[in-house]
Amino acid sequence: MKSFRKEIWLNIPTRRAFVNLTPQVEAALEESGIREGLLLVNAMHISASVFINDDESGLHHDFEVFLERLAPHEPIRQYRHNDTGEDNADAHIKRQIMGRDVVVAVSGGKLDFGPWEQIFYGEFDGRRKKRVLVKIIGE
Amino acid sequence: MKSFRKEIWLNIPTRRAFVNLTPQVEAALEESGIREGLLLVNAMHISASVFINDDESGLHHDFEVFLERLAPHEPIRQYRHNDTGEDNADAHIKRQIMGRDVVVAVSGGKLDFGPWEQIFYGEFDGRRKKRVLVKIIGE
Amino acid sequence: MKSFRKEIWLNIPTRRAFVNLTPQVEAALEESGIREGLLLVNAMHISASVFINDDESGLHHDFEVFLERLAPHEPIRQYRHNDTGEDNADAHIKRQIMGRDVVVAVSGGKLDFGPWEQIFYGEFDGRRKKRVLVKIIGE
Numbered sequence: 001m002k003s004f005r006k007e008i009w010l011n012i013p014t015r016r017a018f019v020n021l022t023p024q025v026e027a028a029l030e031e032s033g034i035r036e037g038l039l040l041v042n043a044m045h046i047s048a049s050v051f052i053n054d055d056e057s058g059l060h061h062d063f064e065v066f067l068e069r070l071a072p073h074e075p076i077r078q079y080r081h082n083d084t085g086e087d088n089a090d091a092h093i094k095r096q097i098m099g100r101d102v103v104v105a106v107s108g109g110k111l112d113f114g115p116w117e118q119i120f121y122g123e124f125d126g127r128r129k130k131r132v133l134v135k136i137i138g139e
Numbered sequence: 140m141k142s143f144r145k146e147i148w149l150n151i152p153t154r155r156a157f158v159n160l161t162p163q164v165e166a167a168l169e170e171s172g173i174r175e176g177l178l179l180v181n182a183m184h185i186s187a188s189v190f191i192n193d194d195e196s197g198l199h200h201d202f203e204v205f206l207e208r209l210a211p212h213e214p215i216r217q218y219r220h221n222d223t224g225e226d227n228a229d230a231h232i233k234r235q236i237m238g239r240d241v242v243v244a245v246s247g248g249k250l251d252f253g254p255w256e257q258i259f260y261g262e263f264d265g266r267r268k269k270r271v272l273v274k275i276i277g278e
Numbered sequence: 279m280k281s282f283r284k285e286i287w288l289n290i291p292t293r294r295a296f297v298n299l300t301p302q303v304e305a306a307l308e309e310s311g312i313r314e315g316l317l318l319v320n321a322m323h324i325s326a327s328v329f330i331n332d333d334e335s336g337l338h339h340d341f342e343v344f345l346e347r348l349a350p351h352e353p354i355r356q357y358r359h360n361d362t363g364e365d366n367a368d369a370h371i372k373r374q375i376m377g378r379d380v381v382v383a384v385s386g387g388k389l390d391f392g393p394w395e396q397i398f399y400g401e402f403d404g405r406r407k408k409r410v411l412v413k414i415i416g417e
Binding site: 001003005038040042043044045046070071079080081082083084089092093095096097099100101103131133135137 | 314315329330331332335336337339340341344348375376380381383385390391392415416417
């Protein structure tokens with residue numbers, strides 16, 4: 001069994017954004033040399049998500065509206081987490097809705113994807129350096 | 140290490156439905172011959188889910204009501220994704236809430252499940268052929 | 279390839295609670311002797327979650343308020359699942375929002391975590407014995 005580990009660093013200039021990580025994950029898979037196995041991609045921060053959906057800006061706008069409706073950033077004072085001096089309770093909740101990690105099959109050395117699957121980083125409390133972990137096991 | 144891959148094809152006649160995939164996943168596991176490992180089941184389409192919950196029709200009705208309340212199909216024009224000519228923005232959001240994939244332990248050649256765990260396909264934009272991927276690694 | 283399996287039993291005295299499982303998962307990983315691989319932690323019950331987020335009591339309060347707003351326990355009669363004699367339809371929905379399982383990279387014999395990642399059990403229908411499964415594969 002082989003294993004491979006790679007970190008992807010991001011520094012999103014806005015509080016919230018969606019970034020397509022698929023090219024970087026594909027590069028990590030190629031670098032690993034693994035042909036058959038499982039690939040994990042996860043946010044290493046608890047106010048960010050990794051998820052798989054469509055690379056379409058209208059949909060990303062819809063996600064943003066949906067998440068702000070369910071867990072609005074303001075008023076800050078509505079969340080007890082923010083009593084600690086933070087202002088990112090909404091980001092922790094948004095990350096929970098969108099998910100922390102995805103597991104992807106590796107078949108024939110490729111991400112074993114349907115036609116529209118793309119891997120996204122969802123930032124909900126940006127403007128600082130954060131990491132995503134890619135871990136691959138197989139052979 | 141062994142690996143095994145199988146696609147399950149579905150063609151749901153309605154826009155939305157929940158389908159129990161457990162027998163087909165168990166058949167794939169048996170076919171694989173893998174006794175210890177991890178099994179991934181994921182929707183290969185971004186307007187569908189794979190999740191684990193109860194095989195009880197009342198609960199499926201409750202999920203349907205819950206999801207329609209959070210991300211209603213209509214009015215179509217409320218979603219920017221639908222400006223592309225699609226009408227399935229709600230399906231992308233519903234899939235995100237219910238999840239894309241599940242990872243199941245394989246122990247002694249069986250799905251290592253609690254008493255009520257069953258694997259479901261959640262269709263949110265049906266009436267066409269779609270696929271679920273089963274990938275198993277182990278030995 | 280090595281594999282390792284361990285159950286963690288819980289008996290939460292209240293209907294709902296969040297419990298930090300990280301020390302028990304770390305102990306299972308150490309017991310396994312696995313240095314590189316993937317670790318799955320999942321609820322074996324369909325009215326409970328396993329998820330990764332912050333160990334901060336204010337945030338857990340915010341999660342509780344958020345989940346009760348989205349899928350309130352009462353009135354019991356609003357859910358068709360509860361027509362079966364159950365009163366836990368809300369717990370099945372809450373578990374779906376928070377997730378069933380997490381997959382964690384194992385690197386150098388440790389959980390490959392960012393600075394604040396902690397593994398939680400989310401109980402939504404407690405006051406009885408329930409189980410969490412830890413399955414690790416690697417070498």
